[in-house]
Amino acid sequence: MLRLTKQEYEERLRELRLLITDVDGVLTDGSIMYAGAECEAKVFHVRDGSAMYIASVIDLHVAVVTARESAAVARRFSELPVLELRQGAFDKVGVCMELQSQLGLEAERVAFLGDDLVDLAVMRHVGVGIAVADAHPRILEAADWVTGTTGGRGALREVVDDIVSARDLWDSVLQDYLRRQSVVPAVDADAP
Numbered sequence: 001m002l003r004l005t006k007q008e009y010e011e012r013l014r015e016l017r018l019l020i021t022d023v024d025g026v027l028t029d030g031s032i033m034y035a036g037a038e039c040e041a042k043v044f045h046v047r048d049g050s051a052m053y054i055a056s057v058i059d060l061h062v063a064v065v066t067a068r069e070s071a072a073v074a075r076r077f078s079e080l081p082v083l084e085l086r087q088g089a090f091d092k093v094g095v096c097m098e099l100q101s102q103l104g105l106e107a108e109r110v111a112f113l114g115d116d117l118v119d120l121a122v123m124r125h126v127g128v129g130i131a132v133a134d135a136h137p138r139i140l141e142a143a144d145w146v147t148g149t150t151g152g153r154g155a156l157r158e159v160v161d162d163i164v165s166a167r168d169l170w171d172s173v174l175q176d177y178l179r180r181q182s183v184v185p186a187v188d189a190d191a192p
Contacts, residue, residue: 004128004144012128012144013166016060018083018103018110020096020122021156023066023073025115026132029152042072045153049080051160056081057176058169060160061103065095067118092122113159115139115151130159 004012024030027048033041055062061083066073069087077085089095092112100110108127112119115135123129123142131143134150149155164173 009128009145010162010166012108013111013163015109016111016128016163017105018061018063018099019055019113019156019159019163020063020065020092020099020110020126021113022092022115022119023064023070024068025135025151026113026155027064027152029150030115031152040070040072042070042076043152044076045157047154047157049076051154051157052080052082054160054164054173057173058164058167060163061099063095063099065089065092065122067092090118092119093125096122096125111159113147113156 021027024032024042027044028042031043035041052062062081063084063086064073064077064082065084065086067088067090073087074085084099086095096107096110096112099105100107106127107125110126111128111130112122112126113130113132114123115132117136117138119139120142123131123139128144129142130145130147131139132147132149132151132155135143135146140146147155147158149158164170
């Protein structure tokens with residue numbers, strides 16, 4: 001059962017300055033593919049990467065904290081604007097507290113997006129504990145909010161979009177995207 005109403009969720013989102021996310025089961029669908037002894041493959045949703053750029057536009061820090069270690073994860077997040085990537089982190093509360101100290105934030109200004117039991121303690125620590133739609137039942141029970149999106153299908157983007165909406169910052173986000181793109185001349189509908 002959700003602990004926050006939609007209105008309470010939006011109020012908390014307005015105050016967030018740090019969003020921490022898990023990887024496996026959140027930014028991926030939880031599948032891990034091995035091709036030989038040395039090669040591990042994961043599939044990431046491009047919209048979650050876009051969410052990290054959007055977060056940078058709205059002054060929201062994003063950190064990625066995972067209990068596993070993977071070269072595929074290191075590669076993916078070397079391409080994106082994340083405050084921190086921490087792999088092999090079983091003590092996610094400890095990492096969260098380090099980041100809070102670094103940024104001078106109280107726990108209420110932090111959200112965590114997770115899916116499995118290793119995420120339970122940190123979800124209880126932060127101001128907004130968010131579960132993906134297909135999270136473990138215990139995580140769903142503990143969550144302040146549950147996304148409509150399953151892990152690996154853009155759940156982080158959903159949360160970032162919710163934050164943009166709660167802060168009424170869509171104009172700023174869209175202006176940033178338009179500024180980064182080259183201007184394409186309008187096409188005359190009557191032209192042959």
